[in-house]
Amino acid sequence: MISHKELFLGHFPFVPRNKRGIVSLTAQEALNNFDERLQPLLEAQAQAEAKRCMSCGQCFECDNCVVYCPQTAVFKVPKAKATTGRYVDTDYSKCIGCHICADVCPTGYIQMGLGD
Ligand code: SF4
Ligand code: SF4
Structure with missing residues (x-):
């Protein structure tokens, strides 16, 4: 769970x-x-x-990260593999660490630095 302090309140x-x-x-x-x-x-x-409800720390499927990633590194998890809180995933081989996905995420769900 991500703390409510990570919420991007500009969206709410x-x-x-x-x-x-x-x-x-x-x-x-x-x-x-x-x-x-x-x-x-x-x-x-x-x-x-x-x-x-501001969905603190949970992805609520707004698609911001998918839309704004300049590398198309963020992608939707196929429906068969999706569960609550697992809606998007990142292809770290494409990610350049620009932080845009984390900046546009309303809920603070995206944590940087998880790749290798
Ligand atoms: S940090 Fe990586 S995944 Fe996030 S927007 Fe930038 S390139 Fe895309
Ligand atoms: S991780 Fe954040 S920006 Fe991406 S779909 Fe979920 S709530 Fe939206």
Whole structure:
């Protein structure tokens, strides 16, 4: 896992959180009251909340590294070999270490210096 400090925040404008409502009770109202106090999010709120995910340290398949690599060294892993977090790979025989892929990666997923 990559630390959230590696995120490229320029890709993530601030979006306010969708908070669940809380029912406040007086001491008298709380007695023998077993009703839910945390209110659920509406479907649209839940979807908006999921979209706030910045996928810290995980590749989320944006293709930036594939598109911007000047050497076409970054390539998509074939679907049969792809797993969560393994979507792109690097051909180190083509890579010149220019760092562009790491610079354009929103999630900080690309770590330099892993080749021979
Ligand atoms: S560091 Fe290597 S893989 Fe990354 S953009 Fe440059 S040439 Fe491509
Ligand atoms: S490694 Fe980064 S730039 Fe490349 S596809 Fe994944 S999230 Fe996008």
